[in-house]
Amino acid sequence: MEYWRWPWGGAGKAGGRLKGISALRKTLRLATGIGLVVLGVLGLILPVMPGWVFLIPGLVILSDFFPPVRRVLEWAKRKAVEMKGRWE
Numbered sequence: 211m212e213y214w215r216w217p218w219g220g221a222g223k224a225g226g227r228l229k230g231i232s233a234l235r236k237t238l239r240l241a242t243g244i245g246l247v248v249l250g251v252l253g254l255i256l257p258v259m260p261g262w263v264f265l266i267p268g269l270v271i272l273s274d275f276f277p278p279v280r281r282v283l284e285w286a287k288r289k290a291v292e293m294k295g296r297w298e
Contacts, residue, residue: 236275243271 250265273280 239271240275243268243275247272 246264246268248268249259250261250263250268253259253261253264255261269279269283273283
């Protein structure tokens with residue numbers, strides 16, 4: 211019984227958009243995304259650097275690997291379009 215499905219293939223299988231990417235490249239993309247998110251969270255906590263500059267690209271990279279992150283980004287895009295419509 212499957213409880214969830216990856217958006218690019220079967221349960222836990224890589225396929226679709228990420229199918230042709232090598233394992234090393236996937237690992238590097240995942241590490242880059244996690245690193246950017248960590249830097250972004252540190253930037254939100256510390257007043258030395260802006261966190262959103264690192265957080266947003268990190269979440270965009272991680273959305274290819276984690277469906278919950280993709281859903282959050284889609285929600286944020288919808289909200290941004292709604293807010294843009296209010297200001298026009």
